[in-house]
Amino acid sequence: MHWIADLLAAVGVVLNGIPQGIMAMALGFAVFPTSFSFGLAAIVNGMTGSVAPISFQAESLALTGHLGHNLRERSSIILFGASIMLVIGLTGTLSKIVSLLGSQIMGGMMAGVGIMLAKLALQMTKQNRHCGWLSIGLAIITYILTKDLVWTIAISVIGTSLYAVLVEHYHEQLPAHVTARKLQLVKPQFNLKILRGALSLACLNIGANISYGLITGQMTGLKPNPVNLNLLTSTQALADFGTSLLGGAPVETIISATASAPEPVIAGILMMVIMAIILLLGWLPKVGQYVPSTSIAGFLLILGAVVIFPENATAAMHGPLSTVAGITLVVTAIVDPFTGLLTGTLLKFVLPLLGLGV
Template identity: 70%
Template structure:
């Protein structure tokens, strides 16, 4: 009976990850190499008993796609960000970074990311003759208002908008060979100002995501103290991204996973990642992707950013002693990126008291 409950939880998270995997394909990431990340993370979780799985994450995909102009830049951003996170993980710096910056600034950065996602969702539809994205946002809004459930929100908004695209707008897309080919193709990382900024921004996003999403997943188990080892999670995520990015694959990051509420959260998380690995290895995701436009995920991005991430993090950011700095961090992150936002917040936190201004 436990096994069935674990499997159902795993399938629910897989359904949540598939549309974001389709989003990754839309950004040009290869499917086959990404199998490595899921297999690697499932092995680590099995060995160390971690309850926090990895999967496609809309936030990191949106940020990487926004800051990198082509696949090589995007994989270079992921590679650079994974090196930064590996150093943080192996040295155990994550709790120290949070201690120095303060939770308010981290929360402000995450709230700013929420606004970024909502804006990206709207921008996906501007200037487009297709109505698919707007239908996705409408269905997502209605579904979330009724159900308050992200799994139902993403499934219905993607399915309904995709059906509209295929049968009304006659959508069908042949994906590039680089996305669907079943072989490893080495992509040498490159460096420019945009890539450095993107890598730093992605690392800042992952610091916030590992802290908030990782701990939330741990809390869902009901086990005390919190069973999530943030350093192990950071190391696993960074090594998975480092390997797959060199082969053109998509990033997989920390998520809030319903597998944590299963009777056996470790087993359920491993099941989820192995099911996703099979879907990628077998080439089923590209077959689905031919009939699912990237704009079909606009509804989920909008609800995730504007309704789920922004309000909770903004409330936490603006409720403490450093609310002014946190608010500025929020706005700067939304306008630019997480690195600029968190750097601005850190600068103001230490500057303002020196010049006698209260925060």
């Protein structure tokens, strides 16, 4: 009866990813080409036995939406960010980058991302104050009662959507390119803004691949950790590289409950196949017409302020590089992850040359 547990775990992760898929549509990403990302990752995991699936990730979506102002800019950021990550994955330099920077600086960058997400959640309430604050209120109450992110996102998104439909009579016609079940090329562009965005997305994914990937591996209970970070990075980059040219959404590393299933590889593959089918058949856009983008605000606030920030800030502030890590945190929160990581790196290596402590 293992297959029932595997299927239930897969369905649970799919339900967790649907609201973030709706967030992707709100940012203008097409869902039909995104299905191929899930299909590619399912094939790779089946061939290699990887336990770490990929899916919609709120952090990368929020960052991409913040750094790019239209679909072309956002798709270009994803394309060049994926190119950077593909090189890192294929050359096996992910662990070397982390060793060079150190866990404190990486923790500072990730903690800064947590603040960015919380700030974005509050900014989203300006689009629709009633729905935004209702989402935040429901998310806070649900997380306090359950300490569970799946329930938090489910209750806050469903509750806010019901209010929007029943009270405000919300019904939004999504753009044609979002719902179209065909492939449309999005011509990439390149400038300094795109480059900075791509580097920021790559920095976020470096931290996420290490933390989320290893956590997913730990959930299997197997030792040594069964997650190959270089394979995970290469798979995620390849998935984003192709669909970004077609206006598809980014799919990244997640902490997946499928890792705790009896057959974690099979459960992860099932999850990605189910998500691919949902996108191919156009079911997600039908649901998305009745879900306001502000419904995700509560989840982003909890994710950033309660889940990501405290753990990473603690790691950043305990050790000899606490000052540098603190500056990395602040710069990331104010500017972007790449600028924060670059600032921390320069301070770590330049200050000692000047005879100054770090």
